[in-house]
Amino acid sequence: AHANEEKRWVLSDFEVGKPLGRGKFGHVYLAREKRSNQIVALKVLFKSQLKQSQVEHQLRREVEIQSHLRHPNILRLYGYFYDQTRVYLILEYAAKGELYKELTRCKHFSERRSATYIASLARALIYLHGKHVIHRDIKPENLLIGVQGELKIADFGWSVHTFNRRRTMCGTLDYLPPEMVEKTEHDYHVDIWSLGILCYEFLYGVPPFEAKEHSETYRRIVKVDLKFPLKPFVSPAAKDLISQMLVKNSAHRLPLHKVLEHPWIVQNADPSG
Ligand SMILES: Nc1ncnc2c1ncn2[C@@H]1O[C@H](COP(=O)(O)OP(=O)(O)OP(=O)(O)O)[C@@H](O)[C@H]1O
């Protein structure tokens, strides 16, 4: 039998359940594939809205990339299909939902939980860079939590060797590194910067360069105006790691494999991820 990637899916293959959330182009539903009883997340995107936003080629490319990725901390795309009006993505179901909601609920994470997530993300990014996939929008709202509490990079913002990819400034600037805020070329070092931003936000509950006005955030990013509040207490080792990732010159940012060897990660990350 062919690998199930060649399988032609249709909506009647699934029993659709409760909505899991609303995205920009449609809803995501809990669903069960009838033959296998497999529980999945079915992301429904309206063709009209995809056309309107001129993202259909980007969606095809990202679906193509995503369907070939296999990593425990990257949300699986099992397949896709479409009908007259909609495109359906068959996704791994992340039973514990959005990391963002969890961070909001907890205010900030412990050093052990933060280090465990950062180690998982570093391993996922090493895997991605190995496949020449760079630049994930690894901000908290694109991170989901699996049934065992493991982190899953869920966003479809993958891009292969993108240079000069114009990023619509929709959403937050907080995660953009200096080279993206100042120019448009960027390479895989951007992911190390975003990982540093995330590490700070996990520990303090807010991103490091947050400001009321976009212009102020921009100024703080390009200046790398990094300040560590006195509260909550964060260990010097954690601050050291963050300071080695949030470096203006992208070539001087701590490489991902060095992140995994950093004492703060070694001492705090749960090896099972
Ligand atoms: N695989 C999944 N498992 C569980 N919940 C999910 C899953 N995918 C999406 N959701 C829920 O649905 C919401 C919207 O999904 P998603 O963020 O993918 O839509 P989107 O914002 O349009 O996509 P993108 O973030 O790529 O622009 C998510 O915030 C999350 O709450």
Ligand SMILES: O=C(O)c1cc(-c2cccc(F)c2)nc2ccccc12
């Ligand atoms: O009618 C189509 O052929 C169609 C196919 C796809 C599509 C095909 C494969 C993968 C994927 F993610 C999307 N996206 C669309 C978006 C807007 C309008 C039409 C389409």
Ligand SMILES: [Mg+2]
């Ligand atoms: Mg989203």
